[in-house]
Amino acid sequence: MKPFKLKIGNVVVYVSLLCLAILAMYSMHRCSMSADKEALPSSSGGDTIDVAIEYSPLSFYTYNDTLGGFNYDLLKLLAEKHGLVLKFHPVVSLSNALKHIDKNTYDILAAELPVTSDYKDRYSLLEPVLLDKRVLVQLKDSVTGDVRIKSQLDLANDSVWIVDGSSVKGRIENLGREIGDTIYIKSDPEYGSEYLFLMTALGEIKQAVISERVAKAMADEYPQVDVSTGISFNQFQSWVASNKRPELKDSLNRWIADIKFTPEYKELERRYLSE
Numbered sequence: 001m002k003p004f005k006l007k008i009g010n011v012v013v014y015v016s017l018l019c020l021a022i023l024a025m026y027s028m029h030r031c032s033m034s035a036d037k038e039a040l041p042s043s044s045g046g047d048t049i050d051v052a053i054e055y056s057p058l059s060f061y062t063y064n065d066t067l068g069g070f071n072y073d074l075l076k077l078l079a080e081k082h083g084l085v086l087k088f089h090p091v092v093s094l095s096n097a098l099k100h101i102d103k104n105t106y107d108i109l110a111a112e113l114p115v116t117s118d119y120k121d122r123y124s125l126l127e128p129v130l131l132d133k134r135v136l137v138q139l140k141d142s143v144t145g146d147v148r149i150k151s152q153l154d155l156a157n158d159s160v161w162i163v164d165g166s167s168v169k170g171r172i173e174n175l176g177r178e179i180g181d182t183i184y185i186k187s188d189p190e191y192g193s194e195y196l197f198l199m200t201a202l203g204e205i206k207q208a209v210i211s212e213r214v215a216k217a218m219a220d221e222y223p224q225v226d227v228s229t230g231i232s233f234n235q236f237q238s239w240v241a242s243n244k245r246p247e248l249k250d251s252l253n254r255w256i257a258d259i260k261f262t263p264e265y266k267e268l269e270r271r272y273l274s275e
Contacts, residue, residue: 043105044087049248051075052089052097054111056193057217058272060090070272071110071239074129077264078255093189095165098123104244108252112193112211114235116167124249127256128236130273134168135215136160136229137200138207147226149207156181161196161208164189168209171232194218201225213273 044050053060053071060069072088079086089106091097100106101123108126113119115128136155138147149155155172156179162168164187176183191199196208197215201222215227241249259265 043244048085048087049107050087050089050105052091052100052106052109052111054094054097054109054192055090055092056112056211056214058211058213059111060088070130070268073268073272074259074265075108075110077268078252078259081259082251082255092192092195093165094163094192095189098165098240101240101242104242107242107245107248109240111239112163112214113238113240114167114232115238116170116235118167118170119238119240124241124243125238126241126249127253128238129256130213130237130269131234132237133212133230133234134171134209134232135212135227136207136209136231137197137215138226138229139200139203140224140226142224147229149229151229152231153179155179155183157183159184159186159206161186161191161199161205163187163191163193163196163210168232172209175231197222197225 053069053075055061056069058069059071060067062068075086075088078084091109091111094111097106097109097111101109112132113125114132114134115125119125136149138149140147149158152175155175160172160183162172162185166187169185169187172183172185186205193210193214196205196210197218199205200208201218201224209231212227212230219225219227239252241252
């Protein structure tokens with residue numbers, strides 16, 4: 001039997017197809033980002049509640065024409081129970097969405113927002129909806145399975161990517177002061193948690209800090225990625241309300257607190273939040 005030889009022509013075709021695939025993925029990303037920018041809404045008015053909802057495996061996703069996500073399903077459940085008319089505005093950029101909360105374009109922002117003093121000072125946070133923390137996403141060594149960053153101390157004089165506008169920036173800055181060295185922080189308004197995870201998994205960036213629940217949900221499909229290093233303690237996660245409808249904020253706080261004791265909420269916990 002003759003030894004198998006990979007023909008040069010086959011290599012060229014393979015590389016060309018690979019490049020086309022990467023280009024297509026990049027173009028799709030740019031198009032989705034552009035659509036997000038171009039679709040900046042005006043307030044719907046009337047009884048319609050404008051909800052900016054973050055794309056992520058935990059908050060909101062689409063799969064085979066099916067919509068899902070913890071925040072999405074919880075909002076739909078609240079709408080059904082209290083006769084609310086919701087208009088969803090999927091967003092990728094947290095920082096841009098917060099700007100539109102300031103402008104009262106959106107009534108609610110449902111995203112991975114920890115209840116921190118920084119956010120409390122700047123925004124009207126609603127009753128917490130779940131508990132989560134921030135973790136480091138990094139690649140494992142392809143041979144040994146070891147990780148480069150084994151503890152927070154190893155981040156000294158290193159850099160991490162975060163979601164633009166995330167309060168974890170303050171935590172990382174404090175961590176740098178605690179260890180006596182700078183940790184350089186990078187972000188881009190177009191990069192959400194899911195995209196930062198994928199960029200790390202593909203080796204385009206060294207590491208990122210995102211929600212643990214999002215990281216664990218995605219790590220099942222990417223065994224080469226490690227998400228075991230915690231960056232923050234467990235924190236309550238909340239939605240943000242604009243100042244346009246104070247009565248809506250009061251009602252939502254009461255409804256969210258009440259719904260946590262219902263079987264429907266327990267089912268959402270089982271489906272999305274169970275380990």
